[in-house]
Every structure is written in structure tokens, then in C-alpha cells.
Amino acid sequence: MTDEQPSGAEKAFGDFAPALVDLTDEVLFGQVWERPELAKRDRSLITVASLLTSGSTEQLVFHLARAKENGVTEAELIEAITHLAFYAGWPKAMSAMAVAKHVFRDQ
Template identity: 70%
Template sequence: MFGDFAPGLVHFTDDVLFGEVWKRTGLSPKDRSLVTVTALAARGNTEQLVYHLGLAQENGNSETELIEAITHLAFYAGWPQAMAAMAVAKNVFRG
């Protein structure tokens, strides 16, 4: 997406984040995805949430688990963030 425009950012995204950080053995890909989805939801980063909800499912998280995580998050990260994240999840899962 940004290869010609921001090659450094692409390098860090592809090689460092997804090439090294996501490959670390301390957490499973499923757990990393759940952490990522909740962090994005808590911060209101709904654009990236679209991709990461799909990746979370590919990594073994069920729709039910992801909905429950966002619901739980409402009490810790704020109702508006959870509602925005749930709207994204509904669109991704039922779109």
C-alpha cells in the first residue's frame, strides 16, 4: 500500500512487526491477535481493526470470543470505544 511512498514504514511493518514480533514464541498467534484487537478497540483505531478482526479469526479466535472481548473491554476502555469496535466487528462478521 505504501511501498513507493513510505518504504521505511513498509519495511518495519513487514519485516519487524509481522516478520519478527508476530513470530515470537511467548504468545500464540491466537493470543497475539486477541491482544491486538483489544488494544486497537481500546484506542479507537477502527480502520486497523477491520484487518485484525479477520486475522484474529484466521489465527483461531471465534466470532463469539472476539465479541465477548469487545464487550468486556467496554468496562475498562470506555463505552464509546467498545460500541465503535462492535460496529466494526458486526460489519466484518455479518457485512
């Protein structure tokens, strides 16, 4: 047992879906996000774009905050969402912008 705080996945699903938690923590964030071929900043922009285009707004809360931690500015994220409105669809962009407003202004 380590002294580390439980991950978000562990908090959400640790006793319900431990295999998913392990894959999330060890493979996705432990291996994929750590690959040197892309900077974490770039991975964050790609992830936000992917979540927006798929309509996965509930995951945007975490990933917009993570993008800021990885050096993407709020202005850049707002511009990315605005840009994606023309490629992913207006409703998806409006939903994503509502999440961004909540993450950047209301928390």
C-alpha cells in the same frame, strides 16, 4: 523479486512510505508476530484489545479477520469487545462492535 503477493502495507504505502512498509512486514509481522513466547491467537486478542482501547478502529478491520485466521471465534471477539466496554469506554466498544459487525456479517 519474489512471486509473493504484496503485503497490505506494500499495497497501501509501498511507493509512499517504503521504510514503514519494511518495518511493518519485516519487523512487526516477520519478527514480533513470530516470537514463540505467545501464540498467534493470544497476540491477536491482545492486538484487538489494544486497538479498541486506543480507538484505532480502522486497523480493527484487518486484525479482527486475522484473529479469526489465528483461531479466535467470532463469539470470543464479540465477548472481548463487550468486556472491554467496561474498561475502555462505551463509545470505543460501540465503534469496535460496528467494525466487528461489518467484518463478520457484511463482507
